[in-house]
Amino acid sequence: MAFQCQRDCYMQEFVTSVVACSPGEMKQEINGKKETVKGFNVKLQDTILFPEGGGQPDDHGLIGDVPVLRVTRQGAEAVHFVSSALEVGQEVQLKVDWERRFDHMQQHSGQHLITAIAESMFGYKTTSWELGRQRSTIELDTPSMKPAQMEALEVAVNEKIRAHVPVAVQVLSLDDPALEQVRSRGLPDDAAGPIRIIDIEGVDVNMCCGTHVSNLSHLQVIKLLGTEKGKKNKTNLLFLVGNRVLKYAEKSYSTERSLVSLLKTGPDYHVDTVDKIQKTVKGLQKSNLGLLRDVAVLIAQNFKSNPERGNFFTLHKKEGDNEFMSIIANEIGTEETLVFLTVGEEKGPGLFLLAGPSGKVSELGPRVLEMLQGKGAGKNGRFQGKVNSMARRGEVETLIQEHCKNEQ
Numbered sequence: 122m123a124f125q126c127q128r129d130c131y132m133q134e135f136v137t138s139v140v141a142c143s144p145g146e147m148k149q150e151i152n153g154k155k156e157t158v159k160g161f162n163v164k165l166q167d168t169i170l171f172p173e174g175g176g177q178p179d180d181h182g183l184i185g186d187v188p189v190l191r192v193t194r195q196g197a198e199a200v201h202f203v204s205s206a207l208e209v210g211q212e213v214q215l216k217v218d219w220e221r222r223f224d225h226m227q228q229h230s231g232q233h234l235i236t237a238i239a240e241s242m243f244g245y246k247t248t249s250w251e252l253g254r255q256r257s258t259i260e261l262d263t264p265s266m267k268p269a270q271m272e273a274l275e276v277a278v279n280e281k282i283r284a285h286v287p288v289a290v291q292v293l294s295l296d297d298p299a300l301e302q303v304r305s306r307g308l309p310d311d312a313a314g315p316i317r318i319i320d321i322e323g324v325d326v327n328m329c330c331g332t333h334v335s336n337l338s339h340l341q342v343i344k345l346l347g348t349e350k351g352k353k354n355k356t357n358l359l360f361l362v363g364n365r366v367l368k369y370a371e372k373s374y375s376t377e378r379s380l381v382s383l384l385k386t387g388p389d390y391h392v393d394t395v396d397k398i399q400k401t402v403k404g405l406q407k408s409n410l411g412l413l414r415d416v417a418v419l420i421a422q423n424f425k426s427n428p429e430r431g432n433f434f435t436l437h438k439k440e441g442d443n444e445f446m447s448i449i450a451n452e453i454g455t456e457e458t459l460v461f462l463t464v465g466e467e468k469g470p471g472l473f474l475l476a477g478p479s480g481k482v483s484e485l486g487p488r489v490l491e492m493l494q495g496k497g498a499g500k501n502g503r504f505q506g507k508v509n510s511m512a513r514r515g516e517v518e519t520l521i522q523e524h525c526k527n528e529q
């Protein structure tokens with residue numbers, strides 16, 4: 122049995138009745154977290170909401186005013202997951218989320234077209250495909266594809282669209298001899314009953330359960346974005362069909378406008394300008410690092426030349442890294458002097474180094490960690506690590522100072 126959405130892919134509303142409704146649950150990813158949503162599994166007499174299959178995602182829509190969150194296939198039946206219960210026997214009005222569905226039809230029929238032409242032009246067979254949220258991918262059975270081939274393929278598929286070639290759906294019984302001439306791709310393992318054949322007139326004949334446009338002109342346009350290295354000896358071809366091409370152009374243009382205003386150059390100069398900026402930043406980072414090292418040496422020398430200096434030195438600097446702290450500690454010498462250094466945000470996260478006589482350091486190190494909410498370890502008179510908050514840095518300083526005084 123085929124669903125109404127497979128008999129008429131353009132039907133957006135449909136009246137049917139509820140055959141079964143039972144409690145169920147659905148796993149959903151919300152903000153990257155997997156959550157289980159409780160609801161009801163509904164079976165209908167017939168449906169215009171396509172359950173996932175053939176590489177095509179499921180439809181969304183409404184049963185009455187109850188949103189359908191997912192449609193799955195169970196053998197020959199479609200199961201609609203909804204959040205509130207529906208009465209069995211009740212007549213209901215179905216409505217498909219047409220924007221989502223038509224987008225899927227464009228991508229799916231587009232895939233059939235690209236697959237057929239890639240095979241007839243270059244002999245590259247399609248081994249799988251994915252209808253993605255942003256872009257879709259066809260996995261071709263070839264280790265590589267030349268840019269010129271991709272260009273020729275793009276020209277050829279768009280020519281077919283301009284030729285407004287009709288697309289027909291035939292339904293054949295499983296024992297029909299005509300079936301043998303049809304390649305089998307994208308047919309779910311649990312497919313039951315008659316087989317659907319998608320016939321792009323004079324271009325391709327293929328088994329498929331998905332929903333398709335009735336004429337290639339409904340695809341509007343196909344853009345092949347590029348290729349990526351796929352699994353072993355395969356190439357992934359990235360493509361957009363129809364409205365997605367328009368959306369992509371709109372987004373690209375908006376990005377372009379933002380870059381024009383940020384970079385103060387026209388689009389043709391964007392790559393060169395960013396390249397120059399990156400090189401400048403690298404140069405600045407390098408010279409900044411050099412200066413920071415020089416500053417570290419000067420800080421240490423300044424401390425050592427002070428006759429009044431005690432046996433404790435401390436410093437906080439926003440900019441700095443482990444090497445900066447290490448240079449200061451090395452220059453000062455930590456056989457007798459206890460050195461406590463931190464870099465990072467005033468009250469936020471950062472790094473610290475505690476260096477000095479090993480007895481004192483191993484005694485004070487864990488207390489520093491605790492007070493600054495840090496993680497770290499130490500040996501041979503050096504204790505260092507990362508901290509979450511510098512808020513109690515002043516208290517740590519007092520603690521170490523007290524400790525040094527008591528020793529004298």
Ligand SMILES: [Zn+2]
Binds near residue numbers: 229233329331
């Ligand atoms: Zn298909």
